[in-house]
Amino acid sequence: MSEEVLVSIRNLHATANGTPILKGIDLDLRAGEVHAVMGPNGSGKSTLSNVLVGKPGYEVTKGEILFRGKNLLEMEPEIRAREGVFLAFQYPVEIPGVANNYFLRTAVNAARAHRGLDPLDAMDFLSLLREKMKIVEMPDDMMKRAINEGFSGGEKKRNEILQMLLLEPDFCILDETDSGLDIDALRIVAGGVNRMRSPERAMLVITHYQRLLDYVVPDRVHVLSKGRIVRSGDKDLALELEEKGYGWIETGDAAGARS
Amino acid sequence: MSPALESLARLALARARDAAPAWIERLREEAAVVAREQGLPSRRLEAWKGTSLAKLEALDFVRVGPGAEPARPDAQPARARATAETPDDAIELVFVDGRFEAFASRTTDLPEGVSVRSLAELLVSEPEALEGRLGTLAEPKGPSLVALQTSWLEDGAVVAIDRDVQLATPIRLRFLATADAADAPSAAFPRLLVVAGRGSQATLFQDFACEGDAPGLTNFVAELHIEAGARLEAIELQRETAPRVHVTQTHARLERDARLDSTVLSLGTGLVRSELSVALAEPGAETRMAGFFLGREDGHVDHYTTVDHAAPHCTSVEEYRGVLDDHSKGVFRGRVIVRPGAQKTDAKQSNPNLLLSDRATIDTKPQLEIYADDVKASHGSTIGQLDAEALFFLRARGIDEARARLMLTRAFAHSVVDGVGEAAIREELRERVDAALATTHGALDAEESV
Ligand SMILES: Nc1ncnc2c1ncn2[C@@H]1O[C@H](COP(=O)(O)OP(=O)(O)OP(=O)(O)O)[C@@H](O)[C@H]1O
Numbered sequence: 070m071s072e073e074v075l076v077s078i079r080n081l082h083a084t085a086n087g088t089p090i091l092k093g094i095d096l097d098l099r100a101g102e103v104h105a106v107m108g109p110n111g112s113g114k115s116t117l118s119n120v121l122v123g124k125p126g127y128e129v130t131k132g133e134i135l136f137r138g139k140n141l142l143e144m145e146p147e148i149r150a151r152e153g154v155f156l157a158f159q160y161p162v163e164i165p166g167v168a169n170n171y172f173l174r175t176a177v178n179a180a181r182a183h184r185g186l187d188p189l190d191a192m193d194f195l196s197l198l199r200e201k202m203k204i205v206e207m208p209d210d211m212m213k214r215a216i217n218e219g220f221s222g223g224e225k226k227r228n229e230i231l232q233m234l235l236l237e238p239d240f241c242i243l244d245e246t247d248s249g250l251d252i253d254a255l256r257i258v259a260g261g262v263n264r265m266r267s268p269e270r271a272m273l274v275i276t277h278y279q280r281l282l283d284y285v286v287p288d289r290v291h292v293l294s295k296g297r298i299v300r301s302g303d304k305d306l307a308l309e310l311e312e313k314g315y316g317w318i319e320t321g322d323a324a325g326a327r328s
Numbered sequence: 329m330s331p332a333l334e335s336l337a338r339l340a341l342a343r344a345r346d347a348a349p350a351w352i353e354r355l356r357e358e359a360a361v362v363a364r365e366q367g368l369p370s371r372r373l374e375a376w377k378g379t380s381l382a383k384l385e386a387l388d389f390v391r392v393g394p395g396a397e398p399a400r401p402d403a404q405p406a407r408a409r410a411t412a413e414t415p416d417d418a419i420e421l422v423f424v425d426g427r428f429e430a431f432a433s434r435t436t437d438l439p440e441g442v443s444v445r446s447l448a449e450l451l452v453s454e455p456e457a458l459e460g461r462l463g464t465l466a467e468p469k470g471p472s473l474v475a476l477q478t479s480w481l482e483d484g485a486v487v488a489i490d491r492d493v494q495l496a497t498p499i500r501l502r503f504l505a506t507a508d509a510a511d512a513p514s515a516a517f518p519r520l521l522v523v524a525g526r527g528s529q530a531t532l533f534q535d536f537a538c539e540g541d542a543p544g545l546t547n548f549v550a551e552l553h554i555e556a557g558a559r560l561e562a563i564e565l566q567r568e569t570a571p572r573v574h575v576t577q578t579h580a581r582l583e584r585d586a587r588l589d590s591t592v593l594s595l596g597t598g599l600v601r602s603e604l605s606v607a608l609a610e611p612g613a614e615t616r617m618a619g620f621f622l623g624r625e626d627g628h629v630d631h632y633t634t635v636d637h638a639a640p641h642c643t644s645v646e647e648y649r650g651v652l653d654d655h656s657k658g659v660f661r662g663r664v665i666v667r668p669g670a671q672k673t674d675a676k677q678s679n680p681n682l683l684l685s686d687r688a689t690i691d692t693k694p695q696l697e698i699y700a701d702d703v704k705a706s707h708g709s710t711i712g713q714l715d716a717e718a719l720f721f722l723r724a725r726g727i728d729e730a731r732a733r734l735m736l737t738r739a740f741a742h743s744v745v746d747g748v749g750e751a752a753i754r755e756e757l758r759e760r761v762d763a764a765l766a767t768t769h770g771a772l773d774a775e776e777s778v
Pocket residue numbers: 085086088090108109110111112113114115116117126159
């Protein structure tokens with residue numbers, strides 16, 4: 070495994086609309102690693118992902134986030150995205166009137182421009198899109214429809230993975246992408262995630278369930294509780310949590326919190 | 329009297345007489361008296377509170393209708409532009425400064441039972457075909473510019489669809505205004521009369537454009553008689569530019585089980601007053617009224633709509649969407665009248681607006697006048713910014729903020745255009761809307777950054 074730290078989160082404190090939510094998160098992700106983050110509802114998992122991608126409404130009150138050594142918190146959301154940070158949202162929004170394929174091409178070309186590449190024309194983009202759509206088993210007609218409009222829960226999640234496959238980010242955050250998926254959709258989503266796994270990339274996989282981690286085996290597992298990482302371990306920690314629930318570690322002591 | 333009315337009265341005296349019958353001449357004269365007596369509507373009138381016609385009042389008109397030199401079609405780039413989008417097999421009438429231009433129009437090979445003709449020609453050759461129809465829905469009385477328009481009633485389009493005829497090809501009416509010098513305002517008074525016969529079906533596209541940047545007035549009146557069981561789709565595109573003043577008054581009357589799908593787009597930059605009045609006169613009549621208006625620079629766009637539920641079991645669904653940029657002003661009035669006895673009326677109305685600039689304003693008001701008790705009526709107007717969640721989502725995928733805003737603004741407008749049933753016209757409208765939105769503030773930023 071590579072030694073390069075891709076993402077470094079140090080003593081991160083953040084508030085949501087003035088309420089303190091994250092209370093000192095420390096986390097390093099090295100290139101090639103997959104980290105799972107688990108934890109009870111309301112513990113701050115989505116807040117952490119939103120802060121990572123720069124969603125308005127959150128304020129970082131202390132600490133820093135470095136991405137490839139650069140201060141992520143100083144970048145606009147679109148710059149973070151073009152630099153290679155990607156969040157598959159827990160609740161993808163519906164955007165009536167904006168066609169999926171048009172949106173995807175605009176996003177892909179924005180990323181390409183950032184890397185000094187020429188934009189893809191409609192034909193080249195279409196063949197790239199077709200290739201990626203096969204991976205997530207998405208029918209053609211969904212591309213002509215508006216972004217997520219009328220998509221089922223599972224289709225929305227597959228659409229998030231499709232975006233990830235097209236944009237090829239180096240830091241992928243998946244916020245409960247497995248929630249609400251049936252077995253087939255779970256297999257498809259996990260397949261897409263595993264395709265993205267590479268020695269250059271790091272992933273932060275937020276989940277409540279072991280079943281995703283059966284497909285996407287994590288290098289590290291962290292438990293978030295009340296805005297802090299209260300426990301970290303290897304893949305067996307997830308199995309233990311599945312069995313015993315969170316009660317036994319939510320004692321407030323932060324033993325073994327550093328990854 | 330204002331310089332505008334004074335100069336128009338002077339021009340009226342010098343007008344060449346046509347051979348219209350006495351009843352037409354009387355209609356004009358009576359309208360002229362009303363127009364003179366009431367003057368141009370002032371802001372003291374309830375229906376004109378949001379809009380001042382001071383800009384129009386100040387105009388000292390030098391001509392009404394086309395200039396003296398009838399140019400050859402190949403020497404008229406503007407005319408070519410007006411018709412450039414039209415497919416070869418179209419039915420199209422071109423009017424320049426309100427006057428029918430036969431050589432630029434395509435009215436041959438009309439299907440049986442469809443008549444599309446110039447009003448000027450009919451006034452002379454078959455005026456009896458107009459009796460009881462012309463001037464009956466849009467009555468020359470105040471407070472409006474219908475009387476002024478009627479006093480100048482000379483030319484325009486007359487469309488008649490016979491009983492049970494289903495016309496697949498849309499009828500396109502292109503109204504082009506030409507310009508002289510900046511200090512030589514001109515006026516055009518085109519007119520439209522439609523009789524959609526029982527059980528017929530047709531689509532009508534009205535496109536208003538102008539060339540040059542001289543001040544002027546287009547004052548248009550349309551009367552749509554939609555007979556029992558007929559369906560009419562009427563699309564109106566307004567894209568005249570400042571400093572031209574565009575006033576349009578459309579009056580529709582629907583008989584039993586008739587249907588009107590109206591789409592009105594205001595994309596121009598000048599002063600616009602657009603009135604649409606739909607009377608659901610008999611049971612089962614139904615109308616969908618869709619609108620999109622864009623305000624730019626110091627543009628002023630006023631949509632004054634009325635739905636008159638005069639019979640039971642009628643339905644109206646109205647949605648006008650506004651986007652206002654720079655220091656433009658939008659006005660929307662949605663009158664819904666439910667007359668006594670118009671039970672089981674279903675009337676929906678909404679007017680969502682987006683403000684792209686903090687100097688832009690919108691003045692929006694529904695006006696419900698309900699005199700029946702078994703009625704479903706809803707209305708809502710909103711004034712807002714773009715959806716923050718959607719905006720963030722696009723940015724989180726690497727799309728810069730300006731472009732993301734433009735994408736969402738376009739989507740907001742496209743939802744109106746997408747309701748148009750005729751595919752070729754829908755495409756043309758989409759392009760027009762995109763081109764217009766591309767000049768708004770956020771869009772200009774987007775061009776720079778991508
Ligand atoms: N914008 C906000 N304004 C106020 N409170 C917020 C905001 N966003 C999150 N919170 C609060 O912060 C806490 C953490 O929320 P968060 O969504 O991060 O939890 P989570 O761990 O993702 O939970 P779940 O497992 O249910 O998805 C919750 O108490 C939530 O109500």
